[in-house]
Amino acid sequence: MGDVEVPALIDVSLDLRAGELVVLLGASGSGKSTLLNILGGLDVPTSGRVRYLDHELTGASEDELTRFRREHVGFVFQFYNLIPSLTALENVALVTEIAERPLDPAEALALVGLGERSRHFPAQLSGGEQQRVAIARAVAKRPDVLLCDEPTGALDYATGKVVLEVLARVNRDLGTTTALITHNAAIAAMADRVVHMSSGRIVDVARNAVRATPAELSW
């Protein structure tokens, strides 16, 4: 019995526009993570093209992809992935040290409402606080694109909403293009555009006439 090849994405075509907030919505296995990985330069498609402005990412080398992530992309992970040996402020500074025109780390922490907690280590922070530090870390280098993979997936309802508030604020105040993966349909209301995915295909792209604020969301 031979291995069966299962394509994760089929016929996907998507443009992200500067400053917009896009929610990628789909059940698990729908291909949304693969799409996000390709957008973030973590993975390369077996066929097709990926471009960022005038950068050709198709066939880019490992080093070029690293540089792309370093210069242009901010990531927020489902499980925060903070460095346990660094304080909140230091976790942010870690990224600003390798960025060209970063925010001041303290300013970034203030932006997510954690100015007071800057000297705490991850183990001393709640999940929501950790995720906000992760967001501060992602935005501190002023990325052009912010990619968030289930940012509220590990958080309770109230905390999840606080995190979404922060993401919306960053998008609004800094104008950072934001792509957010979720399987939670309620979150879609805060997006400019909602991309529905299923079985590796984009099945629907909807535009919200009015973006809801995270406070208005409920699930």
Next chain:
Amino acid sequence: MTARTRMLVRDLWHLRGQAVAAALVVACGVAAFVAMRGTYLSLLDARDDYYQALRFADVFAQLKRAPLALVPRLAAIPGVTAVHPRVVREVTLDVPDLSEPAVGRLVSVPERRRPVLNDLVLRSGDWVRREHPDDVIASEAFATANRLALGDRLGAVINGRWRDLTIVGIALSPEYVYEVGGGSIFPDNRRFGVLWMGEEALASAFDMDGAFNDLSVALAAGAVEADVVDRIDRTLERWGGLGAYGRDDQVSHRFISDEIAQNRVTSTFIPAVFLAVAAFLLHNVLSRLVSLQRTEIGLLKAFGYANRVVGRHYLTLAAVVVVGGAALGTATGVYLGSLLTALYRDFYRFPRLAFSAGVPVFASALGISLGAAMLGAWSAVRHAIRLPPAVAMRPEPPARFSAGMLERSGLAAALPSSARMILRGILRRGRRSFLGTLAVASAVAILVMGGFFVDAIRYLMEVQFTVVQRDDVTVRFVETESAAARFALARLPGVERLEPFRAVPARVRFEHRSRRVELTGLPPGAELRRLVDRALDPVTLPATGLVLTRALAERLGVRAGERVRIEVLEGARPRRDLRVAALVDEPVGVGAYMDAAALERMLREQGGLSGAYLAVDAPRVPELHATLKRTPAVGGVASRAAVMRSFREILDRSLSVSTAINVFFACVIAFGVVYNGARIALSERGNELASLRVLGFTRREVAVLLLGEQGVLTVAAIPLGFALGAGLCWWLTRRLATELYRIPLVFTRATFGFACAVVVVAALVSGALVVRRVRRLDLVAVLKTRE
């Protein structure tokens, strides 16, 4: 195969890199143990068997001359079981193809039977024949070094007459396992050799018929050596006795015994270092495995597996690593042991010296290494079995960091984030970090110790042969010559400068302690034979009083300024109380010095000479040697350059092997510790590092974070290893200081540099092996995994 066995095999496969590293360290420990312990036992057995089979004497004495009629009185001393009187004389030999004159020690043996004590092992040829007074049996070391065969002839000046001696046999003697000439500690088998000659022939050649000048005595079990020595001394006093002594002061025995004692220390110490490191590595590997397999452990327990079964799983894992390492180590140890033993054959002549390590050695090697591993594994395993299943099935809580030393010191703010991560990681696991550093430091220390012995022996030779002894040739007369002999020596070819000396055997007494020494009278302002202090600055010989070597003063417990009693053991045997005017530092031997004129007055002599130190015009040295070979008055000639050359050859040969072994051992430790440390760091922090890669950190930046901790620990280990090594060397020099020689505590930059370089390279190589894995970090998975 049961499911658990399968789990064991998979765990081992998964951990193969680290298991191999730990097994290699175990292998080194076992190899060192088997090789060193085996060599120790082989040497001990070889010596004891040899001594017993050949009836090696217990007490020795030299004297001027005594009638054989005295022998029954000596034999009647309580505790004495056998007495063997001999005639022993040193002569100048003309060896074919050797430009320098050699010194031959002629030792009498009975023609018609074997000696009662100190028998020979005849390796080839025959015993000396009564009807052929020129028959000699040559020592194997001397014959081999000079390529002498049965039937070859040697020219010798015997009692003023030229004789041709014929080699009829080649033999070994328990008295000359380490064959060195009088006063020397460096073997020079080309220029010094023992020749056994028929007792009638030897006695008549030296007008010693019916007399003896050398005595060997065997003691009954339980006899008190000091009492017998005392009785012998009293009996021989009026016959010119030079003082009896036990085996401990017999040069050959002393050398082998020191070597054996040293072997016992190293055969315990070095393997212990390895096994401690192995225990540490196994502990780390298993602790990590247990924390990775937390959920499985919980699951097994939830299924109803007993703690015992879970514990056994991890202990079996450790045992497999140890048994594998021990098997490899045993094989390597046997090989290394035979190399080491072969090296000893260059220095020590035994009839049979083969490396043999029996089942007891192998069994204890396995037992000790299993014990060490279990000790290391136990606390990790205990942690595993103590976890309640419900707790175990939950993922481990994230690493807890909190403000600590680094923050309080205010240093944190000054450092880049990467340095903070590295330092906090080190501080958080302080014990593990310290032990890792200590382990790498022990690798450095092993190299420092190895290098130290080379440096020390070179330095010792340097001091002895360029600072203390500065003559080209030392000439000793057969008998004390008159002052006029000085003019005869000055006329010899090539002699540019000459400093005569007078040497007498004497006993130095202080309180209840005493020591036999050679008391040497030197001319004022001697240049060719210098007395030096600790800083190697020349010490001026005072016009009156005595100068002692520091080793002698320490043995007697006397300080400069105090008075000692000198008993001359020759001629009129005068006794005087003399003030110790100064102490001097000589690396080799013990001795006492005084101004030649003062010694002359004490002996009531008029310018007697025992010999002279000569500075010789280099091109004319061969001519001088040729003349000295045929000068009847000359009993011994020592050529400084030749001794140095010959010793260096032997040294280089043995050092290259031991250095290779040390380097290999150190590399294995450094490699094992750094590789394991980095692998565990990768396993513990893989997620963290992959996250950083996602955030745009380059592979190089991530590698720095991964290896930074090991790098800092390695760098910290280097000075610690230097200190550890130096301390160890200091301890060894104290322990190994004997009257024969003192190992100076000297280190060269090259030794430290080499130790540092070897460990750094080993660390870099192991780091590079782990860094390759950074490439394989799964960046996609990290987005979805929980720590």
